[in-house]
Amino acid sequence: MSEPIKWVDLLGCEKTMSQLIAKCKKCRNPVIDSRDSRIISGHEVVLNSTNFFRPDGDATCEDTINSLYLMEQTLPDWMISQIDQVEWIKGKLNCSQCQARLGSFDFVSGRKCNCGKFVLPPVHMIKNKLDFTILDKNTTNVT
DSSP states (O other): OOOOOBHHHHTTOOOOSOEEEEEETTTOOEEEETTTSOEEOTTSBBOOTTTTTSOOSOTTOHHHHHEEEEOGGGOOHHHHHHHHHTTTSEEEEEOTTTOOEEEEEETTTOOBOTTSSSBOOSEEEEGGGEEEEEEOSSSOOBO
16 A cells, blocks of 8 residues: 655645535535645545555544544635634634634644544635535536
8 A cells, every 4th residue: 555645745746636526515615626736634644545545554543534624825815814803813714604613723732642642734625514515627518
């Protein structure tokens, strides 16, 4: 089995992987696009179409199973706007269209994941509040 791709390995590489789109489960508003935002697991593995629906190396860590995380350098504009409102401290992320709660952020605490091996990124999204679509890089088919 190949070594998981770490997000630091992918910074600056061409966007050649399939596109992963996350939409609000309530109103279907697209909220995250993997072409613009790096989606990572709690264990710093970049999530893409090839590994998103398979758990990464430690499938027992609840923070990896139930949540996904975003690198603060690549946050979508709507998230930056909500984070700016509370001056990059701590708060909830709501869908910009229907106001459903989709996740949260905490730039103060710096907590570790449940297994204790990793410090979690400050911005997290709740997987069961989102619907996911994968667009193949070679075609426009939705899988």
